[in-house]
Amino acid sequence: MDLSLTESEAAFRDEVRIWLKENHPGPVPEGDDAAEFEFRRAWQKEMHEAGWTGVSWPEEFGGRGASLIEQAIFNEELAYGSVPPPANVLGLVMGGPVVIAHGTTEQKERFLEPILSGEEIWCQGFSEPESGSDLASIKSRAVKSNGGWKITGQKVWTTYAHEAKYCMFLARTDPDAPKHRGITYFILEMDQPGVEVRPLRQITGEAEFNEIFLEEAQVPDENVIGEVGGGWQVAITTLMFERAGLGAVAVVGLRRTLEDLIALVREKGLESDPLIRQRIAEFQIGIEAMRLGALRTLTATMKTGIPGPEGSLGKWQWGKYNQAMTEMASEVAGPAGVTVGTDASYRFLRSRANSIEGGTTEVLQNIIAERVLGLPKLR
Numbered sequence: 001m002d003l004s005l006t007e008s009e010a011a012f013r014d015e016v017r018i019w020l021k022e023n024h025p026g027p028v029p030e031g032d033d034a035a036e037f038e039f040r041r042a043w044q045k046e047m048h049e050a051g052w053t054g055v056s057w058p059e060e061f062g063g064r065g066a067s068l069i070e071q072a073i074f075n076e077e078l079a080y081g082s083v084p085p086p087a088n089v090l091g092l093v094m095g096g097p098v099v100i101a102h103g104t105t106e107q108k109e110r111f112l113e114p115i116l117s118g119e120e121i122w123c124q125g126f127s128e129p130e131s132g133s134d135l136a137s138i139k140s141r142a143v144k145s146n147g148g149w150k151i152t153g154q155k156v157w158t159t160y161a162h163e164a165k166y167c168m169f170l171a172r173t174d175p176d177a178p179k180h181r182g183i184t185y186f187i188l189e190m191d192q193p194g195v196e197v198r199p200l201r202q203i204t205g206e207a208e209f210n211e212i213f214l215e216e217a218q219v220p221d222e223n224v225i226g227e228v229g230g231g232w233q234v235a236i237t238t239l240m241f242e243r244a245g246l247g248a249v250a251v252v253g254l255r256r257t258l259e260d261l262i263a264l265v266r267e268k269g270l271e272s273d274p275l276i277r278q279r280i281a282e283f284q285i286g287i288e289a290m291r292l293g294a295l296r297t298l299t300a301t302m303k304t305g306i307p308g309p310e311g312s313l314g315k316w317q318w319g320k321y322n323q324a325m326t327e328m329a330s331e332v333a334g335p336a337g338v339t340v341g342t343d344a345s346y347r348f349l350r351s352r353a354n355s356i357e358g359g360t361t362e363v364l365q366n367i368i369a370e371r372v373l374g375l376p377k378l379r
């Protein structure tokens with residue numbers, strides 16, 4: 001297998017690299033979550049105007065029409081260039097691709113362009129206080145009302161709900177149907193009287209995610225994605241895009257973390273320590289195996305257009321290596337590793353969520369066992 005870039009892919013990489021070098025927005029402002037978000041929104045607008053959002057989306061939907069390999073090259077260059085992520089990450093990685101895969105023509109015309117420009121931010125309202133891994137047990141209910149639906153219930157851990165205009169929202173529309181069949185997928189408008197968003201502060205001190213309380217929140221019929229009662233399949237597509245999206249940028253992110261770790265080890269004069277050398281070698285080998293696995297996943301996705309269950313492997317490994325490396329960095333850093341406000345302690349604390357967000361490691365392992373390896377089902 002030839003894993004090097006073709007001539008046109010190398011030319012594409014150079015074009016991205018030059019554009020990013022000439023247009024890098026500088027560092028994200030620190031210490032003020034709202035200012036940081038607006039900075040990233042302005043940056044996304046700039047990228048969009050230059051045609052660099054939705055790189056692999058079809059041109060008819062406002063994308064660049066590039067291949068998935070080119071999209072991966074683009075993501076790598078963003079990570080290598082330490083470029084801030086766009087603001088509408090959930091819209092770009094999940095919302096837009098789901099509307100393209102399952103939405104009506106009207107939904108594509110209405111929702112895709114503002115996702116790309118960052119004008120309308122999206123969030124993902126799946127998890128509930130008693131439904132995380134067992135997502136099909138959600139209790140939020142939607143009942144039919146004139147020309148639409150009224151939704152009552154609660155969501156939790158909703159990233160960017162405080163910034164979002166729309167939410168990918170799962171609610172039960174048929175309480176008597178088997179649990180996977182009574183769910184419908186809505187595009188919920190957040191700015192309305194029936195929706196209350198309350199921030200949740202994380203261990204890092206940031207409030208990236210929220211609780212959402214809904215009391216007869218309204219959604220018109222035209223904002224249902226897929227069939228009424230057919231939301232489970234749309235939800236699975238969303239999760240596959242989420243895990244593939246995380247996996248896509250994971251390898252470069254991990255390499256950068258490893259480079260930072262090696263620099264720290266040198267700074268502390270520990271580069272000859274055999275135990276430290278061995279752990280670094282293990283990270284190096286693991287990340288390279290992950291890179292090759294990611295290429296396999298990409299090849300599979302190019303055949304079907306929608307990522308499959310094998311994307312769960314990259315997400316699991318990303319969490320595993322990121323947590324192990326940030327843990328080692330906090331040990332090597334000494335007092336700075338356990339002092340609030342340092343880079344080492346921030347990274348360590350933030351990485352704790354890696355084995356939960358986007359699907360827990362145990363659940364991803366079940367998916368790989370059952371759906372990739374074909375082992376017998378747990379239950």
Ligand SMILES: Cc1cc2nc3c(=O)[nH]c(=O)nc-3n(C[C@H](O)[C@H](O)[C@H](O)COP(=O)(O)OP(=O)(O)OC[C@H]3O[C@@H](n4cnc5c(N)ncnc54)[C@H](O)[C@@H]3O)c2cc1C
Pocket residue numbers: 123124125126127129130131132133134156157158159160209353356357358359360361362363366
């Ligand atoms: C930083 C962050 C951001 C998030 N953002 C969002 C968001 O934007 N939108 C959203 O909807 N959700 C979001 N989540 C929620 C996330 O998807 C859930 O936390 C996750 O799916 C796990 O659900 P839970 O917390 O209810 O844990 P549970 O499902 O209750 O799991 C508890 C424990 O039991 C284990 N477990 C559960 N089922 C099994 C099983 N079948 N086999 C083996 N072990 C099992 C789990 O692995 C875990 O260790 C976010 C979470 C984090 C940490």
